[in-house]
Amino acid sequence: MRIGELSRRTGASVRLLRYYEEKGLIGSTRSDSGQRHFAEDAVPRVEFVRRLLAAGATSRAIAEMMPCFDTPLEENFDSAMERLARERLRITSGIEDLLRARKALDALMDTAREHRARLPENRAG
Amino acid sequence: MRIGELSRRTGASVRLLRYYEEKGLIGSTRSDSGQRHFAEDAVPRVEFVRRLLAAGATSRAIAEMMPCFDTPLEENFDSAMERLARERLRITSGIEDLLRARKALDALMDTAREHRARLPENRAG
DNA sequence: CTAAAACCTCACATCAATGTGAGAGGCAAG
């Protein structure tokens, strides 16, 4: 498929798909006139990429994982696996950060509500 | 305390503390010569700010929450509470994003390991 | 054949938190 269709099917802008290609996150073949052509499996691949990017992964990090996505015969397969593991750690600690932040928000909301409840003029509000 | 001490006690660079002030995240009084002076409660406040920033909140969003941190008498108290709630949603959906990403990583690691196990020449490795 | 739609490359813009450096003034201790 051409880049427009891939864009429609993944929700990524055409510009971004070119960017992903430039960064080595997806591959494409070129027609004689230079237009990109993508295989079917580019769709799940882009979805994977977007999921990781949304989780704060760097395009560089994702690129380094890609050997795992392709074939286990790659030379850099081991380092790709290692990269996966490292990114998993990063994500887990990200989750912990978010949980802590949410707890801080909850605490603030609680005290704020409590403060308000203590105000005489606001008792009815 | 002056800015250097606040920096030491919070781990935020002096530059950042000035930035936080500029964005309305922390307040300070000024000495005659223009030096910033911070109260004790600036410390937990900076910690709160950093936690939220680490969780991907915008300085603008944090600024809008600050009335809750101060006094329930603020006029923008209600919108501040609303901002808190909105940020809480954002964080929760961020957590879900991370969980999904982690699941995708796990799935990829599983298939990769499986592929490798299937390779005859790698049986021993 | 022609017009519209899709594609190409190149390159500059943006946002937000942070770094960094210059140049100048403030403050405490010897």
Add this chain to the structure above:
DNA sequence: CTTGCCTCTCACATTGATGTGAGGTTTTAG
């Protein structure tokens, strides 16, 4: 008073994913 450390403002740099627009070629549909 001087030395050394702290602070001030101003302002430009960076990083990384994305937007946007220009100017030109290709593909597709009528």
